[in-house]
Amino acid sequence: xxxxxxxxxxxxxxxxxNKPSTKKERKQEVIKNLTNTIxxxxxxIGGGNKDLIAKFQDKLDNxxxx
Numbered sequence: 001x002x003x004x005x006x007x008x009x010x011x012x013x014x015x016x017x018n019k020p021s022t023k024k025e026r027k028q029e030v031i032k033n034l035t036n037t038i039x040x041x042x043x044x045i046g047g048g049n050k051d052l053i054a055k056f057q058d059k060l061d062n063x064x065x066x
Contacts, residue, residue, distance in 0.1 A: 027063060034060045 034056050041048030041056075 031060065031063055034063070 038053055038056050041053050
């Protein structure tokens, strides 16, 4: 019976780990992570990995437009 409460995604009282419970929270977390990664890559010597920055920027733009 205890497994039911741990595995139930709608159970707000006993969440596993620090994973956000809603799609909106997850989207905000992904946007924050992409923004931080782009900033850290651009601060590297030589500007970081340009292809990676462009790829993440495209993903960030797509998420923000939805």
